[in-house]
Amino acid sequence: MNSLRVGVVGGSIGGLTAAVLLHEMGCDVEVFERSGAALQGRGAGIVVLPMTERYFTELGTSLGAGGGTAREVALTLTYWSYIDRDGTIVDEAATHNRFTSWNTLYRALLERLPPERYHLGYRATGVAPSAESATVEFAGGGTRSFNLVVGADGIGSTVREEVAPGTPTTYAGYVAWRGTVLERDLSPGTAEIFADAMVYQVLERSHILVYAIPGPGDSVRAGERALNFVWYRNVASEAYDDLMTDREGVPRPGTMPPGLVQDRFVEALHADAYAQLAPQLAELVLACGEPFIQAIFDMSAPRFRRGRAILIGDAAAALRPHVAAGTAKACADGWALRDFLAGAVDLDGALAGWEAQQLALAGRIAAKSRAMGEASQTAGTMVPGDPDWRFGLFGPGN
Numbered sequence: 001m002n003s004l005r006v007g008v009v010g011g012s013i014g015g016l017t018a019a020v021l022l023h024e025m026g027c028d029v030e031v032f033e034r035s036g037a038a039l040q041g042r043g044a045g046i047v048v049l050p051m052t053e054r055y056f057t058e059l060g061t062s063l064g065a066g067g068g069t070a071r072e073v074a075l076t077l078t079y080w081s082y083i084d085r086d087g088t089i090v091d092e093a094a095t096h097n098r099f100t101s102w103n104t105l106y107r108a109l110l111e112r113l114p115p116e117r118y119h120l121g122y123r124a125t126g127v128a129p130s131a132e133s134a135t136v137e138f139a140g141g142g143t144r145s146f147n148l149v150v151g152a153d154g155i156g157s158t159v160r161e162e163v164a165p166g167t168p169t170t171y172a173g174y175v176a177w178r179g180t181v182l183e184r185d186l187s188p189g190t191a192e193i194f195a196d197a198m199v200y201q202v203l204e205r206s207h208i209l210v211y212a213i214p215g216p217g218d219s220v221r222a223g224e225r226a227l228n229f230v231w232y233r234n235v236a237s238e239a240y241d242d243l244m245t246d247r248e249g250v251p252r253p254g255t256m257p258p259g260l261v262q263d264r265f266v267e268a269l270h271a272d273a274y275a276q277l278a279p280q281l282a283e284l285v286l287a288c289g290e291p292f293i294q295a296i297f298d299m300s301a302p303r304f305r306r307g308r309a310i311l312i313g314d315a316a317a318a319l320r321p322h323v324a325a326g327t328a329k330a331c332a333d334g335w336a337l338r339d340f341l342a343g344a345v346d347l348d349g350a351l352a353g354w355e356a357q358q359l360a361l362a363g364r365i366a367a368k369s370r371a372m373g374e375a376s377q378t379a380g381t382m383v384p385g386d387p388d389w390r391f392g393l394f395g396p397g398n
Contacts, residue, residue, distance in 0.1 A: 004022070004027045004347070013330055014327075016110060021055070022341070035120060045230075048099055049397075076099075080200070083200070085201075092197070097397075101226070133145050133147060134308040170299070174377045177269055179290070181227050205380045208230065208232070232377060298366070317366050320369035
């Protein structure tokens with residue numbers, strides 16, 4: 001299968017992982033990204049599970065840059081801590097979780113794919129799979145045909161409309177307010193609590209977490225890092241459209257970028273931070289003048305394959321972020337595809353085996369992520385130190 005012509009629709013982390021692995025296997029791979037410029041993750045942090053950095057681990061660079069360098073672009077924090085309203089640690093465990101930023105991981109993967117294989121400004125408008133090939137249609141009228149098309153185009157996937165048409169996407173009833181602040185911009189006392197720990201505070205049907213990620217220049221040195229916060233806040237359906245309308249009156253369903261959130265909502269966030277959060281967390285949130293909003297949705301396609309078109313990552317199944325496995329699952333989809341195709345003589349048989357395996361994985365981890373979200377945001381049963389809250393794709397820490 002190393003002579004396959006493969007078209008990857010979507011050039012984010014999942015699509016890049018699949019593309020790099022298949023290219024290195026010998027496939028003729030092309031990636032088509034709808035954005036006209038290199039992607040930016042708005043400073044978002046990522047929990048690095050083993051599958052997330054498997055490519056770099058096996059390369060021997062430990063999530064390092066390409067070209068033989070081995071610089072660290074992920075960091076390890078020893079503790080998982082919970083603090084109360086007064087800022088006192090009420091539970092602490094040595095979990096040794098690893099973290100990076102979306103931008104850092106994206107750039108590291110992009111460096112591993114020849115630039116002529118990555119096409120910007122190609123918006124797919126449809127895909128027509130058949131028994132022997134799949135043809136991608138692009139805005140402007142162009143088409144490209146491949147032996148296999150990989151739909152890695154996110155929760156609003158165009159490819160999914162052909163593979164699993166009508167798959168529902170359901171708003172979960174809450175959003176994640178996110179932002180980053182440079183470590184050096186906080187008071188020493190506040191920065192200290194985040195120095196070697198991911199820090200949670202459990203609130204009434206809500207919670208917030210903070211962890212360090214690489215700072216400017218991908219530095220992971222203490223004092224040069226950034227601190228990433230994620231605050232899950234319930235928003236009723238009738239208030240959602242207002243929240244997700246930007247300063248210019250433009251609806252932004254799904255994600256509201258930094259600098260576009262209406263001032264009144266940022267002011268409300270800051271007021272609630274002052275009133276509800278531990279002093280260290282409040283200082284951090286108040287220091288972020290341009291937070292952004294990520295809405296939380298449930299979506300799992302009932303099938304990941306039709307003919308010679310398949311779905312991976314969020315195009316196949318979107319996980320709530322609490323299990324911190326969305327990026328790892330996208331990477332796992334790409335690794336599984338590589339493994340099923342390597343040495344296979346029957347492409348359709350390999351794709352059928354891949355689909356069955358990844359459907360089972362997605363179903364299990366999506367159910368866990370929903371249960372975690374319901375415990376925190378609906379039932380209010382989340383408690384500090386609960387070991388079932390540990391991150392993982394295949395199990396705690398994995």
